[in-house]
Amino acid sequence: SNKGEETLRAPICCVMGHVDTGKTKLLDCIRGTNVQEGEAGGITQQIGATYFPVENIRERTKELKADAKLNVPGLLVIDTPGHESFTNLRSHGSGLCDIAILVVNIMHGLEPQTIESLNLLRMRNTVFIVALNKIDRLYGWKAQPNKPVRKSLNQQSKDVQNEFDRRLIEVITQFKEQGLNTELYYKNKNMRETFSIVPTSAISGEGIPDLLLLLVQWSQKTMVEKLTFRNECTVLEVKVTKGHGTTIDVVLVNGMLHEGDQIDPIVTTIRALLTPHPMKELRVKGTYLHHKEIKAAQGIKITGKGLEHAIAGTGLYVVRRDDDLEEVKECAMQDMKSVTSWIDKSGEGVYVQASCLECIFNKKDPIILGVDVLEGILKIGTPICVPQKDFADIGRIASIRFNEKAVDHAKKGQKVALKIVGTNPEEQQRMYGRHFDNDDQLVSHIT
Ligand code: GDP
Numbered sequence: 001s002n003k004g005e006e007t008l009r010a011p012i013c014c015v016m017g018h019v020d021t022g023k024t025k026l027l028d029c030i031r032g033t034n035v036q037e038g039e040a041g042g043i044t045q046q047i048g049a050t051y052f053p054v055e056n057i058r059e060r061t062k063e064l065k066a067d068a069k070l071n072v073p074g075l076l077v078i079d080t081p082g083h084e085s086f087t088n089l090r091s092h093g094s095g096l097c098d099i100a101i102l103v104v105n106i107m108h109g110l111e112p113q114t115i116e117s118l119n120l121l122r123m124r125n126t127v128f129i130v131a132l133n134k135i136d137r138l139y140g141w142k143a144q145p146n147k148p149v150r151k152s153l154n155q156q157s158k159d160v161q162n163e164f165d166r167r168l169i170e171v172i173t174q175f176k177e178q179g180l181n182t183e184l185y186y187k188n189k190n191m192r193e194t195f196s197i198v199p200t201s202a203i204s205g206e207g208i209p210d211l212l213l214l215l216v217q218w219s220q221k222t223m224v225e226k227l228t229f230r231n232e233c234t235v236l237e238v239k240v241t242k243g244h245g246t247t248i249d250v251v252l253v254n255g256m257l258h259e260g261d262q263i264d265p266i267v268t269t270i271r272a273l274l275t276p277h278p279m280k281e282l283r284v285k286g287t288y289l290h291h292k293e294i295k296a297a298q299g300i301k302i303t304g305k306g307l308e309h310a311i312a313g314t315g316l317y318v319v320r321r322d323d324d325l326e327e328v329k330e331c332a333m334q335d336m337k338s339v340t341s342w343i344d345k346s347g348e349g350v351y352v353q354a355s356c357l358e359c360i361f362n363k364k365d366p367i368i369l370g371v372d373v374l375e376g377i378l379k380i381g382t383p384i385c386v387p388q389k390d391f392a393d394i395g396r397i398a399s400i401r402f403n404e405k406a407v408d409h410a411k412k413g414q415k416v417a418l419k420i421v422g423t424n425p426e427e428q429q430r431m432y433g434r435h436f437d438n439d440d441q442l443v444s445h446i447t
């Protein structure tokens with residue numbers, strides 16, 4: 001039936017795996033963009049959310065002649081710099097993602113972060129598809145741009161096919177050692193017990209049609225319950241967007257948002273609902289589309305009063321006319337408490353709030369953390385830690401940077417965002433931080 005079409009929301013898909021396996025490049029390939037090359041050192045620095053409308057997926061998969069109906073409105077794909085952010089992205093206590101892509105480099109097999117990602121996915125009971133990427137790196141590979149992978153494999157020489165089989169079997173064996181059954185997706189007879197492997201190349205686009213189709217078909221087949229509309233929203237990032245004041249980037253996990261909706265815990269009204277154009281990343285600057293209402297799942301920028309008080313990583317609650325306001329507030333406060341209870345205010349020091357869930361890592365500065373100063377004075381040498389249960393010490397402040405505008409704000413007694421460079425490089429992966437736009441002029445070091 002066609003029933004699903006209006007009632008199912010878009011599934012949310014996270015891309016995970018070891019660094020350099022091609023997570024960002026895969027998304028670039030699907031979008032036809034080039035985020036990866038624009039990244040500092042090619043490392044993903046913050047979470048990106050991209051919406052793929054179903055028409056696009058239909059177009060990209062037509063060569064597979066899949067007759068199955070696509071009855072989700074699209075797919076929201078979230079690219080993450082590391083698994084910390086995946087752990088932190090929660091929505092109402094459960095994982096944000098409905099389905100995940102675990103990217104493995106065919107030339108390297110399973111790597112440490114592959115196994116960590118795998119364990120996280122298992123802990124969360126998140127279903128996933130393995131993208132066995134970089135097949136074009138096999139010696140003698142003849143690229144068949146954007147072809148379904150079976151067609152492409154059939155075009156390869158016997159030697160290349162043998163090499164592919166050998167590496168595939170090795171990866172399947174490595175997964176087996178982790179207690180996991182895996183199989184090439186088109187040979188997989190039991191998707192509930194055996195995980196599917198889709199060979200891909202993010203460079204030539206081979207296998208991308210297969211990956212997209214499998215993602216959509218698998219989620220709509222198994223998650224009707226999960227994909228049915230309710231209201232759920234998670235804050236990704238709090239930041240100032242030119243011309244819009246303080247905004248929050250959120251992932252609308254389920255349900256709908258309307259202009260004018262009242263949202264908690266900040267108790268404010270949505271002034272505007274903005275999204276990037278389809279197939280563009282939420283974090284890439286550009287023009288925004290205005291919406292009166294938006295259906296899940298989507299990455300959205302929200303403007304409204306008081307949003308600077310939102311805490312990244314918490315849920316955003318929508319108050320509807322027929323809702324019990326007190327009940328909604330209670331839920332929202334619980335969420336805030338579970339985050340703020342990690343902040344230890346007993347010692348000496350300053351308390352700061354990072355406005356995003358990511359660390360920013362660049363090779364020169366071990367740690368950069370963008371923060372709002374909540375209390376106290378920041379000084380070089382001040383020990384810093386983050387309000388997260390397991391991670392504590394990120395060293396001492398090595399330098400503090402701010403831009404011209406921040407000085408003006410500070411003079412007026414307003415909160416300012418600073419970049420803080422710490423001294424404990426091992427913790428960089430585990431940090432919270434904030435994305436600074438490239439045109440933030442770093443004008444000064446406090447010494
Ligand atoms: P991430 O750290 O997992 O996000 O990896 P990136 O997307 O940044 O890719 C790491 C490097 O591998 C980049 O230089 C990419 O151009 C390259 N790369 C990614 N996918 C492929 C692929 O399928 N084939 C080849 N040959 N190179 C790839």
Ligand code: MG
Binds near residue numbers: 043044
């Ligand atoms: Mg990346």
